[in-house]
Structure formats: C-alpha cells, structure tokens
Amino acid sequence: MTSESKPYSGEQPDGAPLPAGGPNPPRSPDPKAGAAPVGESLARDAWRRLSQNRAAMASLGLLIAIIVVCIVGPWLLPWGLAEVDWNAFGTGPTLEGAHYLGTDANGRDLLTRVLYGGRVSLSVALVASFVSLVIGVLYGAISGYLGGRVDNYMMRFVDIMYSLPFMFLVILLMVVFGRNIFLIYAAIGAVEWLDMARIVRGQTLALKRREFIEAAHALGVRDTKIVTRHLIPNAIGPVIIYVTLTVPKVILLESFLSFLGLGVQEPLTSWGVLISEGVDMMESAPWMLLVPSFFLAATLFCLNFLGDGLRDALDPRTR
Amino acid sequence: MLIYTLKRLLQAIPTLLIVITISFFLMRVAPGGPFDGERQLPPEIEANLMAAYHLDEPLPMQYLRYMGNLLQGDFGPSFKYKDFSVTELIMQGFPVSLEIGGLAILLALIVGLPLGIAAALKRNSTIDYLVMGTALTGIAVPNFVIAPIFALVFGVLLGWLPAGGWNGGALPNLVLPVVALSIQQIAYIARMMRASMIEVLGSHFIRTARAKGLNEGEVIWRHAIRPALLPVMSYLGPAIAGIITGSVVIEQIFGIPGIGRYFVQGALNRDYTLVMGTVVFYGVLIVLMNLIVDLLYSALDPQIRYDD
Numbered sequence: 001m002t003s004e005s006k007p008y009s010g011e012q013p014d015g016a017p018l019p020a021g022g023p024n025p026p027r028s029p030d031p032k033a034g035a036a037p038v039g040e041s042l043a044r045d046a047w048r049r050l051s052q053n054r055a056a057m058a059s060l061g062l063l064i065a066i067i068v069v070c071i072v073g074p075w076l077l078p079w080g081l082a083e084v085d086w087n088a089f090g091t092g093p094t095l096e097g098a099h100y101l102g103t104d105a106n107g108r109d110l111l112t113r114v115l116y117g118g119r120v121s122l123s124v125a126l127v128a129s130f131v132s133l134v135i136g137v138l139y140g141a142i143s144g145y146l147g148g149r150v151d152n153y154m155m156r157f158v159d160i161m162y163s164l165p166f167m168f169l170v171i172l173l174m175v176v177f178g179r180n181i182f183l184i185y186a187a188i189g190a191v192e193w194l195d196m197a198r199i200v201r202g203q204t205l206a207l208k209r210r211e212f213i214e215a216a217h218a219l220g221v222r223d224t225k226i227v228t229r230h231l232i233p234n235a236i237g238p239v240i241i242y243v244t245l246t247v248p249k250v251i252l253l254e255s256f257l258s259f260l261g262l263g264v265q266e267p268l269t270s271w272g273v274l275i276s277e278g279v280d281m282m283e284s285a286p287w288m289l290l291v292p293s294f295f296l297a298a299t300l301f302c303l304n305f306l307g308d309g310l311r312d313a314l315d316p317r318t319r
Numbered sequence: 320m321l322i323y324t325l326k327r328l329l330q331a332i333p334t335l336l337i338v339i340t341i342s343f344f345l346m347r348v349a350p351g352g353p354f355d356g357e358r359q360l361p362p363e364i365e366a367n368l369m370a371a372y373h374l375d376e377p378l379p380m381q382y383l384r385y386m387g388n389l390l391q392g393d394f395g396p397s398f399k400y401k402d403f404s405v406t407e408l409i410m411q412g413f414p415v416s417l418e419i420g421g422l423a424i425l426l427a428l429i430v431g432l433p434l435g436i437a438a439a440l441k442r443n444s445t446i447d448y449l450v451m452g453t454a455l456t457g458i459a460v461p462n463f464v465i466a467p468i469f470a471l472v473f474g475v476l477l478g479w480l481p482a483g484g485w486n487g488g489a490l491p492n493l494v495l496p497v498v499a500l501s502i503q504q505i506a507y508i509a510r511m512m513r514a515s516m517i518e519v520l521g522s523h524f525i526r527t528a529r530a531k532g533l534n535e536g537e538v539i540w541r542h543a544i545r546p547a548l549l550p551v552m553s554y555l556g557p558a559i560a561g562i563i564t565g566s567v568v569i570e571q572i573f574g575i576p577g578i579g580r581y582f583v584q585g586a587l588n589r590d591y592t593l594v595m596g597t598v599v600f601y602g603v604l605i606v607l608m609n610l611i612v613d614l615l616y617s618a619l620d621p622q623i624r625y626d627d
Contacts, residue, residue, distance in 0.1 A: 176591075255463070272463075300458075
C-alpha cells in the first residue's frame with residue numbers, strides 16, 4: 001500500500017520519505033493522486049489547485065509577461081521616456097524610426113512611454129497594496145485579538161471611515177499637497193486598508209477560540225508571539241486573496257487620479273496619464289488611446305482572474 | 320423604524336463632522352492663498368480681500384464661521400468663478416449630475432438583475448458564460464476607457480449619437496454618458512445577482528416549494544427572487560457611491576456641466592472652496608444614500624427588524 005492510497009492523516013508518519021520515482025510521482029496533476037496528499041503544506045496545496053485552473057494560469061503568465069516587458073523593455077528600445085523624434089509627430093505605428101506603436105503629438109515614442117507608464121502604475125500597485133496590507137493586517141489582528149471594548153471602538157472607527165467619500169478626500173489631498181508619487185503611494189494605501197482590517201479581524205475572532213491558541217496560552221506563550229506566530233500565519237489565506245483583489249483596485253485608483261490630471265507629473269507618466277492624453281487625440285490618433293487602454297485592461301483582467309483563481313484554490317469550502 | 324432612522328441620522332453627524340473638518344484644515348494648510356494670481360496684488364488690496372472673506376481671523380474662528388455658514392447651506396464664495404458662490408455652482412450642477420446618475424443606477428438594475436437571474440437559471444450554459452465573461456470585461460475595463468471608446472465609435476466613427484455636450488439634457492446626449500456610467504455597475508450587479516440566486520435556489524425552502532408541486536415559474540418569481548435580491552440591495556450603497564465617483568470622469572469626458580466637472584475643474588484650478596464644498600456635498604449625499612439603502616433593505620428582509 002503506497003502512502004497515496006491512505007486516508008488523509010494530517011501528518012507524514014515518522015517523516016517517512018514520499019515514494020520517490022515510480023510510475024506515479026506524488027505531485028502529478030492527476031486529480032486522484034492529488035486527492036490524498038500526505039502532509040501537504042497549504043501553499044503547495046493551493047499551488048496545485050491553482051495550476052489546474054487554466055484561466056488563472058494564463059492570467060499569471062500574461063501578467064508576468066507584462067511585468068517583465070515593462071521592466072526590461074525600456075532598456076531595449078532606442079527611444080527615451082521624454083526623447084523627441086523631430087521627424088515623427090503623431091505618426092501611427094510604423095517600423096520607420098522604430099516607433100512600433102507610433103508616437104504622440106510631441107514626437108515621443110508611444111511604446112516606450114507605455115512601458116515607463118507601466119512601471120509607475122505597477123509600482124504604485126505594489127507599494128500602495130503593501131501599505132494597505134500592513135495597516136489592515138495589524139489593525140485587524142489587534143482589534144480581533146484584544147476583543148471587547150477596544151475591538152468595539154476600533155471597528156466603529158472603521159465603520160465611520162467606510163462612509164467617508166474617500167476618493168474625494170484623496171483628490172483633495174492631491175490638490176492641496178501637489179502631485180507627488182510618494183503621496184499617491186501613501187494616500188491610496190491609507191484608503192484601501194479598511195476591508196483588509198475587517199477580514200483579518202473576522203479571521204482572528206474565529207481563530208482565537210481554537211484549541212491550538214488555547215494550548216499556546218497554556219504553555220505560557222506571550223500575546224505578541226501568539227499574534228505574530230499563530231494568528232497571522234493562519235489568517236494568511238483570505239489575506240492573500242484580498243491582496244490580489246486590492247491590487248487592481250489600486251491600479252484603477254491611480255489611473256483615475258492620473259486621468260483627471262491629479263496623478264504623477266511630467267515627464268513621469270502612467271497608464272492613466274497616457275489614456276487621458278489619448279482621449280484628447282482620439283479622433284486623429286486613436287492608437288494613443290487604444291495602446292495604453294489595452295495594457296491597463298489586460299493587467300486588470302489578469303489580476304481579477306488570478307484573484308478569483310486564488311480564492312478557489314485557498315478556500316477550504318471548495319475542496 | 321422611526322427610532323432606528325433617527326439613531327442612524329445621529330450617527331451620521333460625527334461622520335460628516337470628520338469629513339468637513341478634514342477638508343477644512345487640509346485646505347487651510349495648502350501652500351499658497353486663493354489670491355495668488357499671475358499678478359501680485361498690492362498689499363492693501365490683498366488685506367482688504369482677506370478681510371472681506373474673513374481670512375484674517377484666527378483659524379478656529381474661521382472654522383466655526385464656516386460651520387455656521389454650512390448649517391445655513393452656504394459653502395462660501397468660489398475663488399475662481401468670481402461672480403458665483405459655491406452653493407450656486409453646486410445647485411446648478413446637481414440636477415444634471417442627478418439625472419445622469421439616477422438614470423445610470425436605474426439602467427444598471429434593469430439590465431443587471433435579469434442578466435444575473437438568467438445566468439443563474441441556465442448555470443454553466445452558453446448564456447451563463449456569455450454574461451459572466453461580459454461582466455468580467457465590464458469590471459476590468461475602467462469607465463474612463465469605455466467612455467472615450469464609446470464616444471469614438473458611436474459618436475465620431477458611426478455618427479449615431481453626439482460624442483459630447485449636454486444640449487439641455489436632450490435624449491441623444493444622454494445615452495452615451497448614462498450607458499458608460501452604468502456598465503461597471505451592471506457587471507457587478509449581474510455577478511452578485513447570479514451568485515445569490517444560485518445560493519437561494521439550492522436552499523431548503525425552494526426544495527419545499529418544489530415538493531409542494533409549484534411550477535417552476537412560481538418557485539422563481541414568488542420564492543427565490545426576493546431573498547436573492549437582498550445582497551444586491553446591500554450593494555446599492557457602494558454602487559451609488561461608485562456612480563457618483565464615476566460621474567466625475569464621465570462628465571469630464573462628455574463635457575457635461577454637472578458637479579463632477581466643477582469638482583475636477585476646481586481641483587485643477589486650485590479653487591479650494593469649490594473643491595471642499597463639493598467634497599462636503601458628496602459626503603452628505605453618500606451618507607444619506609447609505610441610510611436610505613439600509614432602510615429599504617429592512618423593508619425587504621423580514622428577518623431584519625430595527626425597532627429595538
């Protein structure tokens with residue numbers, strides 16, 4: 001009897017090695033072989049389930065491709081971000097002068113600008129999501145773990161924040177303090193942590209009554225250690241799902257601000273800025289609208305698919 | 320019910336106070352004053368102006384004055400539109416924004432709900448995949464991309480509808496902005512309606528209704544739809560907030576003279592009083608809308624009682 005046909009026992013007995021080689025490798029995509037993995041970690045299990053989701057994997061591939069192209073691309077292209085080609089003002093996609101996606105009205109290469117803009121948009125997504133992640137997880141975990149009156153006040157505060165017209169406060173912030181990319185990072189991150197805090201709090205409330213937390217208490221583990229070592233790692237599944245859903249929201253918010261002319265400033269650009277420039281030129285040069293729109297929409301598409309896929313992969317109820 | 324409404328209205332007060340206070344002080348710490356123009360004003364004139372707008376008073380005094388004026392519905396003068404007060408500008412723009420936003424939310428419900436129900440009833444069929452695929456597109460493609468593409472295709476290339484402008488709210492001018500504004504919400508509502516309908520259809524009371532021998536139409540119309548509507552109802556609050564935010568871009572793109580456009584123009588021109596007035600106005604609107612949605616919700620769901 002191989003270990004694969006055994007009922008799930010939670011732990012690998014005595015750390016016995018998995019049957020190596022053989023006709024059936026343990027991590028085969030065959031769903032039957034995957035149905036009773038022995039002592040599989042959460043991450044591995046999730047990855048196996050995710051890799052069976054074709055839409056999610058295709059999205060992941062395309063997303064990685066977009067990221068790599070945005071990072072590497074500008075080095076390979078002959079044109080700089082603000083470099084003007086005096087022979088090509090507002091030309092369409094052409095091989096002449098290496099303007100593969102055309103130029104804008106000022107003779108700047110569109111592909112180069114879209115890739116640079118992608119760097120900005122993606123960096124905002126990364127940093128702002130991280131800011132919201134840190135604030136939300138800490139706030140939610142503390143609120144849920146302490147419970148009682150503290151929890152009550154902390155969540156009431158979140159409720160109040162929820163009903164604020166945040167988008168407008170962010171815009172007000174940008175107007176007052178000027179357009180600055182670090183302000184965008186902080187402002188968007190500070191707006192998006194509310195859902196995260198609620199989710200983590202809910203997880204923490206459910207987890208803290210569980211036996212292993214009680215056991216940790218009984219063994220005399222300190223509160224801070226219980227939160228960091230036991231609560232947060234166990235709440236990580238929903239957190240990951242939520243982060244993948246936060247990233248597209250953040251990208252959208254940044255593009256929205258940039259579109260209104262309140263985001264990053266020249267010569268820096270982002271997809272939102274490029275789209276708004278494209279709108280102005282759309283009748284004479286539709287590619288200026290379509291190219292950045294395509295990049296933005298493709299990225300948002302992939303992130304949404306990936307988020308849905310991860311939710312299916314990490315949600316224990318869909319097992 | 321009445322007590323609950325009053326309680327919620329009382330709770331809205333601190334929220335609004337926070338919005339107003341944050342906006343007020345943000346505006347005051349802003350570098351530069353409202354009268355910094357290209358032309359340096361003589362100091363006496365500037366002092367006179369400051370006095371006329373009460374900007375020479377200490378900050379707490381100005382704050383109290385602003386609050387007092389707000390209570391009387393006065394948002395102060397606009398710094399850039401010299402002959403108008405912010406209240407006048409908002410009252411000019413609001414009917415326009417309300418028309419577009421109201422029609423958009425109506426359209427989102429009229430289109431989104433049936434699509435979601437159809438997808439749920441024909442689960443895993445072509446219709447389902449088509450609806451859900453379209454919905455995902457609607458969510459992934461932001462409205463500031465959809466709107467200009469609409470204007471380009473239907474306005475410029477095909478020439479069926481005007482690509483922009485308001486024209487006193489004539490019907491052809493309304494179509495593109497309203498559709499562009501509602502697409503994202505149609506997508507969200509269809510997805511949500513599908514999910515909740517599927518959940519309701521799998522519950523025990525539906526099985527009971529079928530076991531009683533009710534025909535399928537009666538099961539769906541009399542028993543399934545009402546409980547399935549509840550999650551969508553609770554989404555209406557965020558949906559309205561989304562429409563309001565979206566209208567800022569849509570009005571900008573189609574050149575519609577609503578509040579959203581004033582807001583953006585004010586933000587770009589650093590017309591602080593106008594921006595702040597709009598933020599406060601939107602804040603009140605969103606808080607009130609959330610309250611109305613919650614009350615509607617309780618009317619639909621017999622399990623929720625607010626009398627205690």
